[in-house]
Structures are given as structure tokens and as C-alpha cells.
Amino acid sequence: MADITFNDIIKPENLTYKKSRLMTDNVMHYCPGCGHSTAHRVLAEVIEEEDLQSRTVGITPVGCSVLMYNYIDVDFQEAAHGRAPALATAVKRLMPDKFVFTYQGDGDLAAIGTAETIHTCNRGENILILFINNGIYGMTGGQMAPTTLEGMKSSTSPYGRDIATMGSPVKMADIVAMLPGTCFVTRHSVNTAGGVRKLKRAIKKAVQYQNEKRGTCFIEVVSNCPSGWKMTPVESNKWMEENMFPFYPLGDIKVPAE
Amino acid sequence: MEKELRLMKGNEAVAEAAIRAGADGYFGYPITPQSEILEYLMEANPQVTTGMVVLQAESEVAAINMVYGGAACGKKVMTSSSSPGISLKQEGITYIAGAELPCLIVNVVRGGPGLGTIQPAQSDYFQATKGGGHGDYHLIVLAPSSVQEMADFVELAFDLAFKYRNPTMILSDGAIGQMMEKVWLKPQKKRSEEILPWATTGKPATRERNIITSLDLDPARQEKFNHKLIAKYREIEENEVRFEEFMTEDAEYLFVAYGTSARICQKALQLARDEGIKAGLLRPITLFPYPKKRLNELADTVKGMLAVEMSAGQMVEDVMLSVNGKTRVSHYGRMGGMIPTPEEVLENMKSFIKG
Secondary structure, three states: OOOOOHHHHOOHHHOOOOOOOOEOOOOOOOOOOOOHHHHHHHHHHHHHHOOOHHHEEEEEOOOHHHHHHHOEOOEEEEOOOOOHHHHHHHHHHHOOOOEEEEEEEHHHHHHHOHHHHHHHHHHOOOOEEEEEEOOEEOOOOOEEOOOOOOOOOEOOEOOOOOHHHHOOOOOHHHHHHOOOOEEEEEEEEOOOHHHHHHHHHHHHHHHHHHHOOOOEEEEEEEOOOHHHHOOOHHHHHHHHHHHHHHHOOOEEEEOOOO | OOOEEEEEEHHHHHHHHHHHOOOOEEEEOOOOOOHHHHHHHHHHOHHHOOOOEEEEOOOHHHHHHHHHHHHOOOOOEEEEEOHHHHHHHHHHHHHHHHOOOOEEEEEEEEOOOOOOOOOEOOOOHHHHHOOOOOOOOOOEEEOOOOHHHHHHHHHHHHHHHHHHOOEEEEEEEHHHHHOEEEEEEOOOOOOOOOOOOOOOOOOOOOOOOOEEOOOOOOHHHHHHHHHHHHHHHHHHHHHOOOEEEEOOOOOOEEEEOOHHHHHHHHHHHHHHHHOOOOEEEEEEOEEEOOOHHHHHHHOOOOOEEEEEEOOOOOHHHHHHHHHOOOOEEEEEEOOOOOOOOHHHHHHHHHHHHHO
């Protein structure tokens, strides 16, 4: 074994995984263990594998993923808080042959951007909405989000979310699935290798449906926020499985007829 | 479509001119007194003739953000609304200014504040010319005073917006939007197929990715960007001032008015001359950039200037800044949707002359 050198190992035939060439070398600002980086990577892989780079326009939100345009090598527009689906609507209407996606967190999509989310889905705009739901406002430091679970503590629900005064957590995927304009609504996670593979398959389907102009595709990724939840990455994933998944169950909610 | 003479409402003229100017998209939301723009476009259905997209959004907020998305693709896009709706659009407008994107926003002004009235007013001058949304920025602001100018300024506004990569506003009012006049319409222009180098149209191998954003977390870089914007506004002030003068050669007293008020002042000017009062009129066509230099020159030859506006006195502040104390400046205004008559404007000029 002592004879094997570094150069003996770094050979094409030994390659089992590589970073997508669409992921830039910029150092990510995400906290250790956060699901955003994995979700970015999966999306970049699909854009690369489907050869979409030259016709992709992404819309980033306000929230932790506001700087997503630093990490994936495609054209990006940075929207105002909650307005990404409005931008995406115009991009797709004006350039119908482009692959258009929004990437939004729960504060962006389910609170301030609710009107844009609902009406974009209701018009059945041929875009992909990628929704990262970690049940909290991450970027501003862990405030309560519309998706925060009952009893869950945050900086603005320090005694836990009280349903009587703060309302119930919103299940956006279920809401948009009721609208005729959506063709594909599904919920995933990126905390396991299996989950990552399923998300990747879902995004590939969304690309196909967008090419076929079948309506809005809405993919929710239930994710963790170790910093906002004040947990280690491992604890946060365990907490997510035990608390988030029962309320936001993974799987397809609406699929188009093949 | 050839050059054509039609009898139209100001709002309809904007809509038809937009189609003929080769606009790529209109995104709007109904509000009185400008709903005819959206209605006209929906009926004209330019999607099937020129390929222009027309979409009724779920709110003014969504409409301006659709404009943001379309403008970021380098497309010729526009929206229109009236005062309360324009307030809602301010978030999008400041993002568009911050991202340095071209677009056209039409404000058919009605009286305020709040829900106010549906009758004409000029009380959105500050909002239009001094920023409107948050942060240091300016729109290029054009003030039509006829249905003909409602039509003509659409193409001019797009040209200026693309020349400077800056949002342009047509600041009209309910009177010009609703009144009917003869209007010469230009022949149909083809929509541009040019792909602009900065636009987000999908990254080819031949260039870096394009990022349209108004965000920079580094304060030193952000300040540098602010200076870049200021330099652009100075350039606009240098090159794009537009105004019209009536009988200023021998004028002793000057009306300063734009839009509907300028039309009224034209009549008041005739009445004044009939009575032997040597009055003149300066009508700013661009409200930003404002004709400061010309007003400052005229301040050397006139004995006073009366700003006439359908507001509590907004543009008059720019008149004062322009003349910088060299001559007397006063204001006469009506509000709440009330339109002054030429006779009352003349009476106020007479009291102003008396001092």
C-alpha cells in the first residue's frame, strides 16, 4: 500500500463524484450543516446535466439565499422580498423558451410574498418555484416564520408559537396544490443521500414539465436551520425528522397525468 | 400600421403609442383614472400582432415587479397606475433604479393623500422627482400637457430609459388621461430583437453570468455605486432638460407651470396680455432634470415668478432653488381634484404683482 501515490488515485476511472462545473469556487456564506448548499448543488447538477445553462434565468429571494447568484454560474435576477414569482412571470412570458426558476425561503414565499405565490401558481406560469422551508427567518436572526411549528421557540416567539395569538403554521405546498395552475407539487428534503436523489429526480421532472408548458411546478424542500434553531447540525436534522416531517410530510402532493 | 390621425383619450394614446413604439410588455392593475390603458391594451391584443405581452397583475406591487423582471431581460416594458397605486409601486421602482434598469412608469395623478379623490391633481411631484422610494435615486420625469404628448412621450421615455439605464416616468394627471384630443400616431415600429450585453437572457459560453441586483453588502463599494448614480444624474441634467417658453422675450412676470396647469396658464397668459400685463410662461417638460439654468437666467429679467400647480406647492420649491433668491417667487394652487380657471390664475398673478 505504501507504493500508492496521490497521482495513482486521481484518475478518471476512480472518479465517483465531482462538483458540478456550474458551482462557482466562491466560499458559501451558509452556516455549517445548513440545507441551502445541498439544495443549490442539486439544482446546479440538474441545470448542467440537462444542458440548460445558456437558457436559464434564476430569481433569488431576500433571505439567506439572497446571494445564491454567487454560487451557481447562470444568469440571475435578485428580487425584492417575496416578489420573485412576479419577476419570473415576466421573464417567462417575455422569453418563453428560457428555463425560469425562483428560489425562495419560507418568510419570502409564505409571508410577504403570499399574493405573488398564489397568483403566479393560479395563472399556471410555466416556471419552477423551489421553496426552502426551514420554519424560521434565518438571515435576520431566527424570528418566527409563517411555517414555524406550534410551540417552536424563536426570537419573536420566545415562549413558543402560540396558535391562539400567532396563527397556525402554513402549508403552502398544500395550498398551491389546490390551484388548477400548478401541475406538479412535491415535498422533499436534503438531509439524506436518498432524499437528495429524490429531489434531483423531482427537479428533472419540473424541467420536463416546464419544457412541455404544463403549468407551475412547486417543489418544497423541508430543511434545517442549525443556527436559527440553536442546535448542532446533527441535532437539527434529528429535530427536523421528528418534528417537521410529521407536519410537512415528504412526497408528491400533486403530479400531472403522464 | 401607418402614421395616423385619431381622436383619443390621453390614456388610450399612451396604450396605442406603446404598441407602436415596439414595447415588449405591459403589466398593470386597474385604478381610476387610468384603467383605460390596461383596457385598451387588452382589447387591442398586441400579443397576436406585435408579440407584446399584456398582463393584468394581482396588484400594483406585482405589476412593478413584473416590470423589474422584464426590464432585467433587456426588454422594453412598462406599467401604469394612478397615485395610490404608484405609492404601492415605490418598492419596485427603487429596486429598478438601484439595479439600473430601463422601464417606463406612467402616473395619471389623482388627488390625495390616501385614497383621496379620482379627480386630477399634481400632488405627486415630490414623489416623482425627488425619489419616491427609499435611497438616493432619481427617475427621469416627463410631464405631458396634451394627448399628443401622452403619445409622443412613450417612445421618448423608452429612449431615455435605455440611453441611461434608468426608469423613466410620465407624470400625467386625470385631466390629460381622460380628455380627448386629436393625436398623430407614429407608424408601427418593430420590436427589438437585440440581446443587450447586460441582460439576463441565459448565459452563453461567450460571457460571464449576468447578475441583476441592487444589493452590495460592502459599504465602500455601495458608496462608489451611489457616486456612479449621482454622476449619471448629473449627465442627465446636462443633456436632457426640456422645456417650452411662451412670450418670455419681454416678460416682466412669469408663470411657471407643467401639464394641465400649463394649459390653463397659456390661457391666463393671453388674458393678462389683453390687459397689458407683460406675462410669460415657462413650461417644464422634464421635471427631472428640471430647467434650473433657464429659470435662473429668466430671474435676471423678470420681476417675479408665480408657480401654478394643482398641489399645495411642490414644484415651487424647485423654482425657488433655481432662482436662488434673485427674484420673488410665489405659488398658487388648487387641490383635492379642483382645477383652477384661467381667470382665477390671472387674479392671483395680479395680486402677486401688487405684492
